Amino acid sequence: MNLSSTSGASNALANTLLVIDDEPQIRKFLRISLASQGYKVIEAGTGAEGLSQAALMRPDLVVLDLGLPDMDGQQVLEQLRQWSTVPVLVLSVRASEAQKVQALDGGANDYVTKPFGIQEFLARVRALLRQSSGSETLESALQLGPLQVDLALRRVILNDAPVALTRKEYAVLAQLARHPGRVITQQQLLKDIWGPTHVDDTHYLRIVVGHLRQKLDDDPAAPRFIVTEPGVGYRLASPD
Structure with missing residues (x-):
């Protein structure tokens, strides 16, 4: 799969993305895919680690899995939204409309269901980063x-x-x-x-x-x- 040709890659150099997912293979795939576009990628395998990384590293976007080992991703989203406006792209196997609505109502900016196409995923990342450019940041x-x-x-x-x-x-x-x-x-x-x-x-x-x-x-x-x-x-x- 060719990951090298997407528009806007040269503009992504300053963007840091946090991937919160308990599956190492998914994190590796996303790290390679996102790094190929010039993004800096940080990773977390649990909700608690993800919240800590979000506070310390102040990423430009968070990719969040809902099925985490220590807490549900909806809880991570709820706690994150108490102090941060960072864009959140949910990436989950949960495909029901109710789950999607709950996540979006809870503060997620977009929702992608696993398995997913990487080109569409990257396009959604670029769209969220464009939308959030210049948005207000809350102090944690x-x-x-x-x-x-x-x-x-x-x-x-x-x-x-x-x-x-x-x-x-x-x-x-x-x-x-x-x-x-x-x-x-x-x-x-x-x-x-x-x-x-x-x-x-x-x-x-x-x-x-x-x-x-x-x-x-x-x-x-x-x-x-x-x-x-x-x-x-x-x-x-x-x-x-």
């Missing part, structure tokens, strides 16, 4: 004085020491950290984190925010981090 880590919230690694550091948070505490802090300086309403936080049936359970949110403030040593009367907008919601103080 927020630094707010002594507080660091790393959305990619799901890690919170205060004064150079890790902070142990419950699942709900981290979810609230992460939601605020994705929009520093912007007010997130109580109803939106409750809907996103507890679900649409809990939008009136504001006491849940007050308890979690109270625990967060204790763990972050944040005085509600003079907050450094989490600011209350009375009757509306909360915001994380802007890094500026």
Whole structure:
């Protein structure tokens, strides 16, 4: 199979692609095919490794298999979309319409079913890279004085020491950290984190925010981090 002649190969020199797939033969085939077009290829065999590589290497595009050994590819996509807008091309044996819709609704940009034709695959890669050129990039880590919230690694550091948070505490802090300086309403936080049936359970949110403030040593009367907008919601103080 001739892989040397595709338009736009000379423009791909600066592009880094991350392939997340647990099949070594597939990764090797894609590495050879993509490298022949001038792309730099990095690989991961598990979802956790893929998320780590995405955070560290900041690829221009991610090729994602859904059947990974440690976590489902849909979960990888969900976590990735919490902090990154990188284009994602799903490459999977799952061919049902429901699986495709779930992936596309979950933030995938395109979906290719295995087995696949390499020329069509390369054309889809080029199309996604063209579409994403100049698009907004989200920061995966927020630094707010002594507080660091790393959305990619799901890690919170205060004064150079890790902070142990419950699942709900981290979810609230992460939601605020994705929009520093912007007010997130109580109803939106409750809907996103507890679900649409809990939008009136504001006491849940007050308890979690109270625990967060204790763990972050944040005085509600003079907050450094989490600011209350009375009757509306909360915001994380802007890094500026």
